[in-house]
Amino acid sequence: MSATAGPTPAAASRGAAFRPNWTARIGWVLLAVYALYAASQLGFVPERLASGLGHGRQFLARMFPPNFSRWELIQSGIVESLQIAVIATVIGIAVALPIGFLAARNLMPPWVTWPMRALIALCRSFHPIIVAILFVKAIGFGALAGVMALIVASVGFIAKLFAEAIEEISLKQVEAVRATGAGFLSTLIMGVQPQVLPRFIGFATYQLDSNLRNSTMVGIVGGGGIGATLFTAYQRFDYDVVLAILIVIVTLIMVAEIVSGWARKVFQ
Amino acid sequence: MSATASAALAPRRWQRFSLGKRLARLAFTLFAVAAFAASLRTIEVIPEFLYDAPDQLADLFGRMWPMDVGYVGPTLRALVETLHIATLGTLIAIGIAVPIGLLAARNVTPSLPLNLLAKFVFVTSRSVNSLVWALLFVAVFGPGPLAGTLAIALRSVGFTGKLFAEALEEANRGSIEALQAAGAGRLSTLLLGYWPQVKPAFWSIALFRWDINIRESAVLGLVGAGGIGVALDTALNLLYWDQVAVVLAAIFATVIAAEIVVTTVRARML
Numbered sequence: 442m443s444a445t446a447g448p449t450p451a452a453a454s455r456g457a458a459f460r461p462n463w464t465a466r467i468g469w470v471l472l473a474v475y476a477l478y479a480a481s482q483l484g485f486v487p488e489r490l491a492s493g494l495g496h497g498r499q500f501l502a503r504m505f506p507p508n509f510s511r512w513e514l515i516q517s518g519i520v521e522s523l524q525i526a527v528i529a530t531v532i533g534i535a536v537a538l539p540i541g542f543l544a545a546r547n548l549m550p551p552w553v554t555w556p557m558r559a560l561i562a563l564c565r566s567f568h569p570i571i572v573a574i575l576f577v578k579a580i581g582f583g584a585l586a587g588v589m590a591l592i593v594a595s596v597g598f599i600a601k602l603f604a605e606a607i608e609e610i611s612l613k614q615v616e617a618v619r620a621t622g623a624g625f626l627s628t629l630i631m632g633v634q635p636q637v638l639p640r641f642i643g644f645a646t647y648q649l650d651s652n653l654r655n656s657t658m659v660g661i662v663g664g665g666g667i668g669a670t671l672f673t674a675y676q677r678f679d680y681d682v683v684l685a686i687l688i689v690i691v692t693l694i695m696v697a698e699i700v701s702g703w704a705r706k707v708f709q
Numbered sequence: 710m711s712a713t714a715s716a717a718l719a720p721r722r723w724q725r726f727s728l729g730k731r732l733a734r735l736a737f738t739l740f741a742v743a744a745f746a747a748s749l750r751t752i753e754v755i756p757e758f759l760y761d762a763p764d765q766l767a768d769l770f771g772r773m774w775p776m777d778v779g780y781v782g783p784t785l786r787a788l789v790e791t792l793h794i795a796t797l798g799t800l801i802a803i804g805i806a807v808p809i810g811l812l813a814a815r816n817v818t819p820s821l822p823l824n825l826l827a828k829f830v831f832v833t834s835r836s837v838n839s840l841v842w843a844l845l846f847v848a849v850f851g852p853g854p855l856a857g858t859l860a861i862a863l864r865s866v867g868f869t870g871k872l873f874a875e876a877l878e879e880a881n882r883g884s885i886e887a888l889q890a891a892g893a894g895r896l897s898t899l900l901l902g903y904w905p906q907v908k909p910a911f912w913s914i915a916l917f918r919w920d921i922n923i924r925e926s927a928v929l930g931l932v933g934a935g936g937i938g939v940a941l942d943t944a945l946n947l948l949y950w951d952q953v954a955v956v957l958a959a960i961f962a963t964v965i966a967a968e969i970v971v972t973t974v975r976a977r978m979l
Binding site for chain 2: 459472475476479480482483484485489490493496497500520521523524525527528531562563565566567568570571574575576578579580584585588589654655657658661662671672675680683687690691694695704707708
């Protein structure tokens with residue numbers, strides 16, 4: 442880093458090749474100071490970490506080997522999670538499309554887009570688990586609450602991206618279709634839809650993935666699916682069953698990722 | 710695809726996709742419809758609950774209003790803790806993800822086993838939900854924000870690491886080869902060759918993940934891992950809906966504020 446040879450007049454006038462950036466360095470120091478402060482606030486103390494290591498060893502010992510003897514329970518939970526994810530994605534998309542369309546600023550007047558954008562922001566800002574709690578409290582335990590929660594999450598995600606995709610389309614095609622005397626619906630189908638369909642498939646498969654991940658979780662708060670089984674096993678300290686369920690969930694999510702990647706390729 | 714001789718005879722028919730692709734699309738659509746129909750038929754939904762839902766929701770929101778002003782203080786304290794969890798969790802995640810990301814990038818680490826190992830770490834980290842990570846860490850470290858922070862950190866490693874490795878792989882060889890030709894060591898090549906090129910991507914990934922983590926850290930308290938979720942859980946268990954409303958409003962305001970911060974910082978820096 443430092444110059445080893447004595448600087449010749451020419452080199453001195455050129456200056457160092459890599460000048461130190463003091464603002465960046467101060468920024469990094471401030472970040473480090475903040476990290477230390479936050480760690481002290483959150484209970485990162487050496488004793489706790491050390492005792493945690495001991496507990497961790499015990500915990501792992503109780504997790505291994507995974508216990509698949511309750512496979513029937515795991516299977517029914519997984520199937521329910523899959524069903525929750527599929528239903529929530531389909532209905533979520535069906536609800537999100539009109540909302541996303543109404544939120545697109547190039548096709549709709551501001552008095553329509555503003556309330557729609559607020560609605561989308563509201564759907565997006567709460568974690569699906571929180572929405573699931575509200576639905577569980579309102580309509581009772583079970584898969585329905587999970588489905589409703591994931592529909593809200595899907596609307597927040599798909600409607601936002603769909604509105605953005607529509608805002609990026611070329612209006613020339615839309616005008617061309619309009620110039621042929623097409624009605625409103627025909628303009629949508631022939632002018633707008635072909636331009637956004639490929640991206641839309643991408644959003645839909647991504648949302649299915651993410652709904653699947655969350656549908657394995659909503660059970661923790663009573664929303665149905667494998668999460669309920671997982672949480673019960675956890676509370677009963679059956680950590681070997683917990684590990685078995687985790688292995689099944691991770692496998693399922695990896696398979697889903699491969700399938701949705703394949704779907705995206707097919708529809709491109 | 711088709712023979713040119715027949716194309717000359719018959720009027721040409723334009724097709725956007727090949728036959729195989731169209732069949733695959735049809736098969737996929739059918740599969741999706743069948744899956745939806747099968748799910749609807751077999752899932753256990755009690756119809757009475759469904760008819761009832763709008764009334765029940767309206768009743769719920771009715772009980773939330775007016776909000777309990779006395780609960781603003783505890784909520785704000787918990788909110789600060791949530792912000793700490795999200796930020797420190799993101800920082801720890803980056804600290805873990807950057808070295809593994811260096812191992813995952815094929816141009817930085819030309820070793821297939823190491824690349825695959827790093828990618829395996831990323832996939833595992835992403836496949837386990839942050840709530841599950843939190844459950845595991847609560848069992849190890851006991852309830853509290855320590856478990857929550859580590860859950861956020863481990864959950865984010867996969868996301869940040871994967872994107873960082875992809876950014877590294879897109880780095881231009883030119884300046885790196887120039888540095889190597891000048892006799893720069895490995896560290897210097899990383900700091901002066903790769904870093905300036907991936908810096909914008911790095912900050913954008915970090916900001917994006919921080920934004921996500923603020924949402925995620927708000928629910929960790931439900932499994933005892935600290936933050937504003939604890940306040941939410943307490944209020945829910947006591948059925949103090951006017952307090953629940955305060956917590957939800959605080960989460961909403963924070964998420965919106967974080968989004969505004971991220972958008973401004975991104976516009977300024979990148």
